[in-house]
Amino acid sequence: MIVYEPCFDLTCYQFSVYTMLTPIDQLTLEKAPTFREAAYHAIKQAILDGLLEPGQPLVEERLAEMLQISRTPVREALAILEHEGLIAPVYRRGLFVCKLTREHVIELFTANEAVEPFLARRAAHYASPEQLAAIESAIRDGEACAERNDIAGFLRAGRLFHAGVGRAAGNLTLARFVERNEERVDLFLMGYRKAVDVEMMRTSNREHRAIYRAIVQRDPDAAARLSIYHLQSVRERFAALVGDDDQDTVLSLNEQAKEPIA
Amino acid sequence: MIVYEPCFDLTCYQFSVYTMLTPIDQLTLEKAPTFREAAYHAIKQAILDGLLEPGQPLVEERLAEMLQISRTPVREALAILEHEGLIAPVYRRGLFVCKLTREHVIELFTANEAVEPFLARRAAHYASPEQLAAIESAIRDGEACAERNDIAGFLRAGRLFHAGVGRAAGNLTLARFVERNEERVDLFLMGYRKAVDVEMMRTSNREHRAIYRAIVQRDPDAAARLSIYHLQSVRERFAALVGDDDQDTVLSLNEQAKEPIA
DNA sequence: GAAGCACGGTTCGTATACAATCATACCAGG
DNA sequence: CCTGGTATGATTGTATACGAACCGTGCTTC
Numbered sequence: 001m002i003v004y005e006p007c008f009d010l011t012c013y014q015f016s017v018y019t020m021l022t023p024i025d026q027l028t029l030e031k032a033p034t035f036r037e038a039a040y041h042a043i044k045q046a047i048l049d050g051l052l053e054p055g056q057p058l059v060e061e062r063l064a065e066m067l068q069i070s071r072t073p074v075r076e077a078l079a080i081l082e083h084e085g086l087i088a089p090v091y092r093r094g095l096f097v098c099k100l101t102r103e104h105v106i107e108l109f110t111a112n113e114a115v116e117p118f119l120a121r122r123a124a125h126y127a128s129p130e131q132l133a134a135i136e137s138a139i140r141d142g143e144a145c146a147e148r149n150d151i152a153g154f155l156r157a158g159r160l161f162h163a164g165v166g167r168a169a170g171n172l173t174l175a176r177f178v179e180r181n182e183e184r185v186d187l188f189l190m191g192y193r194k195a196v197d198v199e200m201m202r203t204s205n206r207e208h209r210a211i212y213r214a215i216v217q218r219d220p221d222a223a224a225r226l227s228i229y230h231l232q233s234v235r236e237r238f239a240a241l242v243g244d245d246d247q248d249t250v251l252s253l254n255e256q257a258k259e260p261i262a
Numbered sequence: 263m264i265v266y267e268p269c270f271d272l273t274c275y276q277f278s279v280y281t282m283l284t285p286i287d288q289l290t291l292e293k294a295p296t297f298r299e300a301a302y303h304a305i306k307q308a309i310l311d312g313l314l315e316p317g318q319p320l321v322e323e324r325l326a327e328m329l330q331i332s333r334t335p336v337r338e339a340l341a342i343l344e345h346e347g348l349i350a351p352v353y354r355r356g357l358f359v360c361k362l363t364r365e366h367v368i369e370l371f372t373a374n375e376a377v378e379p380f381l382a383r384r385a386a387h388y389a390s391p392e393q394l395a396a397i398e399s400a401i402r403d404g405e406a407c408a409e410r411n412d413i414a415g416f417l418r419a420g421r422l423f424h425a426g427v428g429r430a431a432g433n434l435t436l437a438r439f440v441e442r443n444e445e446r447v448d449l450f451l452m453g454y455r456k457a458v459d460v461e462m463m464r465t466s467n468r469e470h471r472a473i474y475r476a477i478v479q480r481d482p483d484a485a486a487r488l489s490i491y492h493l494q495s496v497r498e499r500f501a502a503l504v505g506d507d508d509q510d511t512v513l514s515l516n517e518q519a520k521e522p523i524a
Numbered sequence: 525g526a527a528g529c530a531c532g533g534t535t536c537g538t539a540t541a542c543a544a545t546c547a548t549a550c551c552a553g554g
Numbered sequence: 555c556c557t558g559g560t561a562t563g564a565t566t567g568t569a570t571a572c573g574a575a576c577c578g579t580g581c582t583t584c
Contacts, residue, residue, distance in 0.1 A: 033353070034537070036341065059565070070539045072334070075567090076341045079298065083342050091295070092545055092566060111435045118376050173373045177439055296567070321535070332569045337537090354536060354575050 035073035040080055042067060047086055047097055048183060049152045050190045054099040058087060084180055086187060100188040102242055108181045109238070113231050115174050116162070120211055120227035122169035124220040132216060135164035139208050146201035151193040154201050155186040161208050168215070192241050200237050207233055297335035302342055304329060309348055309359055310445060311414045312452045316361040320349060346442055348449060362450040364504055370443045371500070375493050377436050378424070382473055382489035384431035386482040394478060397426035401470050408463035413455040416463050417448040423470050427477070454503050462499050469495055 043063060046052050058078065064071045078095055081087045087095045127135070142157030159182045166175025189196070207230040214222035305325060308314045326336045340357055343349045349357045389397070404419030421444045428437025451458070469492040476484035 036537085061565075071566095072538055072540090076338050079338045079341050080345050083345060093547090094565070107433050107435050110433055111439070114377055114380050114436060171369050171372055173369050173443065174376065177373070181435065298567085323535075333536095334568055334570090355577090356535070 035067075035069045036076045039063070039067055039069065039074050039077035043074075043077055044081060044086065044183075047081075048156065048186055048190070050193065052097050054097045054187065054191055056097050058095040058097065060095075085184055098184075098187065100184060105185055105188050105238065105242075108185050109231065109235055112178055112181050112185075113228070115178055116165075116231060117224040117227040119166050119169040119171070119174060119178065120215065120223040121220040122171065123165045124215045124218055124223040126170045127168035127215055131164060131168040132212075135161060135168065135212055135215070138164050139205065139212055142201070142208065143205050146198055146205055149198060151196050151201075152190065154196075154204075155189060158204065158208070159183060159186060161212075165211070165215070189241075195241055200241075203233065204230075204237070297329075297331045298338045301325070301329055301331065301336050301339035305336075305339055306343060306348065306445075309343075310418065310448055310452070312455065314359050316359045316449065316453055318359050320357040320359065322356075347446055360446075360449065362446060367447055367450050367500065367504075370447050371493065371497055374440055374443050374447075375490070377440055378427075378493060379486040379489040381428050381431040381433070381436060381440065382477065382485040383482040384433065385427045386477045386480055386485040388432045389430035389477055393426060393430035394474075397423060397430065397474055397477070400426050401467065401474055404463070404470065405467050408460055408467055411460060413458050413463075414452065416458075416466075417451060420466065420470070421445060421448060423474075427473070430477070451503075457503055462503075465495065465499070466492075 043052075043058070052058065060071045060074050060078070063078075064074045067074065078087065082089055082095065086098055088098045089095050123131075138157050138160035142154055142161065145151075145153035145157055159179060162182050163175065163179045166172075166178050169175060207226065211223055211226045211230060214220075214226050305314075305320070314320065320340065322333045322336050322340070325340075326333045329336065340349065344351055344357065348360055350360045351357050385393075385397075400419050400422035404416055404423065407413075407415035407419055421441060424444050425437065425441045428434075428440050431437060469488065473485055473488045473492060476482075476488055
């Protein structure tokens, strides 16, 4: 039995959106109170929490009745999740939670390595007190989850940490890119959640905290350096988890470490 | 009670799609022949070709009757375009083509600057002959469009060029990220298409060709360097086009109300 | 003349209905 | 027992229907 509480509080939305038609990046906080949005978040969360496992089929009508809505908004939510690469369609046969391969994850790592040090550096420049608080809150959350061996919670906190750094860097385009990549990596990692031990999570949390300290101390170089270190460390843990046969690290992180132009 | 028979034996199916539910990135070539896909591409193209201008409302029923289909697949296509940041919703009032601001474009530039040199470098390493041919074809297309002053075609060729380099770099995640950013930049630039002159396009094409030459000559350093130079050059042209003064383009919805659809 | 209000038309958000297609089970034949 | 065909149920892809919200217009009222 899947728990899926259809309890969406759709009442508390205010719109101040009329004045300018900004792209979606800027509207994420005040989304429209549609069933589509609710379904999108509910299904995504179910996937990332491991309730829906890779390879599992997503039957529209089941999802609809779980969420107590009709198929129409569910389909629209699924279309977006498909576009994000969390679920994959097979024509006339349905949608399935993506089974990412090791190669996909390595590609995602590479993508993040191209971006995250840059974001960490900028976060050290620009982070506001509220953003710092959000980042630290995510770290604490991750630490708590690690201690009670809550893998899904730990991964979620990690996403929040990286999202916090990204938002603090002041480039929503890049931040959201990293967030989506993290989601897909975590989708993969959830398949290995039985093999994750507490020490792995603790190590990751320590690295997060180190990055956070550098950001708090307004030390961009240290933040970028620690971010690179963290990414290398993540790769090593990934190899230990998945097996490192033919683990070709094609890219040199050093190339990426340089600060992109502006 | 959720049934969800997850255990459909994936191994016994001969369809390659079944065996591995890869993310959408890898399936772009064999997309499902749905009306949704058709609508998605048609509407996107209409936006990027300037048929639907920024700020213009997108009435679902009009689009549906234009495409000779019902509203359902149109809505799903629009949901994706919204997620990509090309169109923006106003709750209960409809969707509008995004009016990006100068700041948005600068953010997109920054994002691309973090990624494109990396892709150019990798393309110089890994590009296959077919990929090289695709890149050169895009360049030639862009040159032809420039000479006949076809701005939309020129921008489209530019997107194809950058997409070609991205694909050749062998990281679809990053490549698609850049492609989507380019689309949004071009959406903005189409608003200034009257101010684009042939010389600007020629310059851009020359820079594209320089990057291409470096890739062909398998010179990663030169490719990355020329990519950085190109991005700086694009920024300068952008400043010349848009103006350095801070003309904030906040618009009210009333100003938005142009003629619906095209 | 300006402000407020009612009303109708338009469009969205959602639900439901229908048809095409796929999977599975069953049956017949070898 | 195995193979192949067919029927039936399930699920998708698409179309249509319907209620609710919003905008504009015209009237009323001050």
